[in-house]
Amino acid sequence: xxxxxxxxxxxxxxxxxxxxxxxxxxxxxxxxxxxxxxxxxxxxxxxxxxxxxxxxxxxxxxxxxxxxxxxxxxxxxxxxxxxxxxxxxxxxxxxxxxxxxxxxxxxxxxxxxxxxxxxxxxxxxxxxxxxxxxxxxxxxxxxxxxxxxxxxxxxxxxxxxxxxxxxxxxxxxxxxxxxxxxxxxxxxxxxxxxxxxxxxxxxxxxxxxxxxxxxxxxxxxxxxxxxxxxxxxxxxxxxxxxxxxxxxxxxxxxxxxxxxxxxxxxxxxxxxxxxxxxxxxxxxxxxxxxxxxxxxxxxxxxxxxxxxxxxxxxxxxxxxxx
Amino acid sequence: xxxxxxxxxxxxxxxxxxxxxxxxxxxxxxxxxxxxxxxxxxxxxxxxxxxxxxxxxxxxxxxxxxxxxxxxxxxxxxxxxxxxxxxxxxxxxxxxxxxxxxxxxxxxxxxxxxxxxxxxxxxxxxxxxxxxxxxxxxxxxxxxxxxxxxxxxxxxxxxxxxxxxxxxxxxxxxxxxxxxxxxxxxxxxxxxxxxxxxxxxxxxxxxxxxxxxxxxxxxxxxxxxxxxxxxxxxxxxxxxxxxxxxxxxxxxxxxxxxxxxxxxxxxxxxxxxxxxxxxxxxxxxxxxxxxxxxxxxxxxxxxxxxxxxxxxxxxxxxxxxx
Numbered sequence: 001x002x003x004x005x006x007x008x009x010x011x012x013x014x015x016x017x018x019x020x021x022x023x024x025x026x027x028x029x030x031x032x033x034x035x036x037x038x039x040x041x042x043x044x045x046x047x048x049x050x051x052x053x054x055x056x057x058x059x060x061x062x063x064x065x066x067x068x069x070x071x072x073x074x075x076x077x078x079x080x081x082x083x084x085x086x087x088x089x090x091x092x093x094x095x096x097x098x099x100x101x102x103x104x105x106x107x108x109x110x111x112x113x114x115x116x117x118x119x120x121x122x123x124x125x126x127x128x129x130x131x132x133x134x135x136x137x138x139x140x141x142x143x144x145x146x147x148x149x150x151x152x153x154x155x156x157x158x159x160x161x162x163x164x165x166x167x168x169x170x171x172x173x174x175x176x177x178x179x180x181x182x183x184x185x186x187x188x189x190x191x192x193x194x195x196x197x198x199x200x201x202x203x204x205x206x207x208x209x210x211x212x213x214x215x216x217x218x219x220x221x222x223x224x225x226x227x228x229x230x231x232x233x234x235x236x237x238x239x240x241x242x243x244x245x246x247x248x249x250x251x252x253x254x255x256x257x258x259x260x261x262x263x264x265x266x267x268x269x270x271x272x273x274x275x276x277x278x279x280x281x282x283x284x285x286x287x288x289x290x291x292x293x294x295x296x297x298x299x300x301x302x303x304x305x306x307x308x309x310x311x312x313x314x315x316x317x318x319x320x321x322x
Numbered sequence: 323x324x325x326x327x328x329x330x331x332x333x334x335x336x337x338x339x340x341x342x343x344x345x346x347x348x349x350x351x352x353x354x355x356x357x358x359x360x361x362x363x364x365x366x367x368x369x370x371x372x373x374x375x376x377x378x379x380x381x382x383x384x385x386x387x388x389x390x391x392x393x394x395x396x397x398x399x400x401x402x403x404x405x406x407x408x409x410x411x412x413x414x415x416x417x418x419x420x421x422x423x424x425x426x427x428x429x430x431x432x433x434x435x436x437x438x439x440x441x442x443x444x445x446x447x448x449x450x451x452x453x454x455x456x457x458x459x460x461x462x463x464x465x466x467x468x469x470x471x472x473x474x475x476x477x478x479x480x481x482x483x484x485x486x487x488x489x490x491x492x493x494x495x496x497x498x499x500x501x502x503x504x505x506x507x508x509x510x511x512x513x514x515x516x517x518x519x520x521x522x523x524x525x526x527x528x529x530x531x532x533x534x535x536x537x538x539x540x541x542x543x544x545x546x547x548x549x550x551x552x553x554x555x556x557x558x559x560x561x562x563x564x565x566x567x568x569x570x571x572x573x574x575x576x577x578x579x580x581x582x583x584x585x586x587x588x589x590x591x592x593x594x595x596x597x598x599x600x601x602x603x604x605x606x607x608x609x610x611x612x613x614x615x616x617x618x619x620x621x622x623x624x625x626x627x628x629x630x631x632x633x634x635x636x637x638x639x640x641x642x643x644x
Contacts, residue, residue, distance in 0.1 A: 027467070029366060032362050043408060043441060044352040052446060086366075087367075130443075145350050
C-alpha cells in the first residue's frame with residue numbers, strides 16, 4: 001500500500017515544463033499561477049462519482065481521459081484556452097494497477113492541450129474524482145449562456161447520440177452486439193473536448209454551452225438565461241455514425257436527449273454563417289446548423305418539413321434520476 | 323426531492339456583490355475571474371469525505387464552516403488573500419434540512435473573508451465535499467515550504483492539540499466527560515483560518531505551512547523541501563486550554579502530532595523577531611517561538627532543558643491509517 005505522499009510523487013507530481021503561467025506546482029499549501037496580463041480566468045469544477053458517472057471497474061486510462069475531458073469541454077464552451085488544473089481524488093485504496101493507467105490517460109490528454117496539473121488532494125474513500133480547471137480568455141470574448149439573440153442560428157459541433165447508444169447497449173436497453181457497442185463506446189469513454197473550435201468562435205458566436213446532459217436540456221439553459229425561445233430541426237441533428245443507422249425514433253431521442261456528447265451547441269448571427277464555417281474549418285471540427293433562436297421562451301421541436309413534433313424527453317438530472 | 327438546478331439556485335447561487343474580481347458566477351460553463359493586475363493566484367483544493375474527515379451525521383452548519391476553513395487555511399499558509407472558491411458536492415440525497423444549514427455555515431465564513439462562491443458541481447453519491455479556493459498575492463511574497471534557512475526561528479500560531487483531544491473524547495480513547503469534550507470540540511469542528519496573520523507575515527517570515535496533519539509531520543514538509551533540520555522544544559508548544567491541564571505525555575503527543583489544528587507553523591530569521599511579534603499583534607493572533615531551523619536533515623525533539631526526547635509519533639497519512 002502506498003502512502004499518500006509517495007502516491008502523489010509517483011503518479012502526479014511532474015516537473016512543470018517551462019510553463020508560461022504555473023509558478024509553483026504540487027507540494028506546497030497552494031499552487032501559484034501567474035495569469036497573463038489583462039486576461040480573464042475561466043474556472044470550472046466537475047465531480048465524477050463511481051456508479052453515477054462511470055461504471056464500477058471502469059478502465060482507469062479511459063477514466064483519466066474522461067475526467068479531464070469533461071472539464072476541458074467546459075473551457076471550450078466559454079472559448080477559453082486551457083492553462084492548468086487541480087485534481088482531488090478519493091480512492092478506496094492506493095494501488096498501482098489503477099493509479100498508473102489513470103494518471104497516464106489523464107496526462108496524455110493534458111499534454112495535448114498544454115494543461116499542467118498544479119495541485120490537488122488525495123484521500124481514502126469511495127471513488128470520486130474532482131477536477132477544477134483554469135483557462136484564459138480576453139475580457140469580453142467569453143461565450144456566455146446568456147448571449148443568444150432572437151434570429152441567431154443554432155449550431156452543434158460533431159455528432160450526437162453515440163455515447164447514449166453505447167450506454168443503452170451496456171444496460172441492455174437495446175439489443176446490440178459487442179462490435180456495435182464497441183463502435184460507439186469511444187464517444188462515451190473518451191470524449192473529445194472541442195477546444196480549438198471554442199477558441200475559433202470568439203467574436204463570432206454569441207452564446208455557447210457544452211452538451212453534457214443532452215442537447216435539449218443544455219440548449220434549454222441557453223434559452224432560459226438569454227430569455228429567448230427556439231425552433232430546433234430534430235431531423236437536422238447530426239447523429240453519430242452508429243446511431244445514424246438506427247430507426248428514426250431512436251435517432252431523434254438519442255440525438256436530442258442522449259447526454260455525454262461533449263459537443264458544443266452555440267448560437268451565432270445569420271450574418272456570421274460564413275465566419276462560423278471558416279472557424280470550423282480552421283479548427284478541423286464539423287459543425288451543423290440545426291435551428292434558430294426565436295423571441296419568446298418556448299423550445300419548438302420541428303421535423304425536416306418544419307412540422308411540429310411532440311416528443312416526451314427529459315434532460316438528465318442528478319437528483320431526480322434513479 | 324429537489325432537482326439539481328433548484329438545489330443550486332436555492333442554496334448556492336447568490337448575486338455576486340460588487341466584487342472586485344468575479345466577473346461571472348454560477349450558472350455558466352465556467353466562472354470568470356479577473357485577477358488584479360500583476361498579482362499571482364494562489365490555488366488550493368481540499369476534499370472532505372464522510373467517515374474520514376468528519377463523522378457521519380456531523381452538524382451540517384459546522385461542516386459548511388470547516389470545509390471552507392481548511393481551504394482558507396491553505397491560503398493563509400501562503401500569505402495569500404482570499405478571492406473566491408468553487409464547491410463540488412456529492413450528496414446521497416438533496417434535503418433541505420442538510421443543505422440550508424450547510425450553506426449557511428459555509429457562507430457565514432465566506433462573507434467574513436469576502437470570498438465569493440463562483441461555481442462548482444453537484445451530484446448524487448456518497449457525501450463528499452471538494453472546495454477549490456483562489457487567493458491573490460504579490461509575486462515573490464508567497465510563504466513557500468522550501469524557504470526555511472538554517473538559523474531561522476520556528477513559530478506556531480494559536481494553540482495546538484485541542485482538536486485531537488476532542489477526537490480522543492469522541493472515540494473514547496480517553497475518559498472525558500461531555501463538558502470537557504464540548505470545551506475542545508470547537509477547535510475540531512470550527513477551526514479558525516489564520517488569514518490575517520498569513521498576510522501580515524509577507525516579507526517577514528521565510529517558510530510557512532498550515533498544521534492539518536499534526537505539527538511534526540507538517541514541519542517535516544518544510545524541512546524536507548527546504549533541505550534543513552530543526553530542533554523543536556516540545557515543552558514550548560502552546561497547548562489548547564483543555565489540553566494544557568492534561569498530563570505531560572498526552573500534552574506532548576497531542577501538540578506534536580494531533581492534527582486538525584489549522585494553525586500556522588512558520589520560520590523567520592532571528593533578526594525579524596520583533597517584526598513577527600508586531601505582525602501577530604496587528605493580526606490579533608498569538609504566536610509562540612518553539613524551536614530553530616538547523617543545518618542537516620534531522621528533526622530533533624528536545625524538552626524545556628534542551629535534553630533530547632525520543633517520542634514515537636507519526637503524522638496522519640490517509641492511506642496508511644485504518
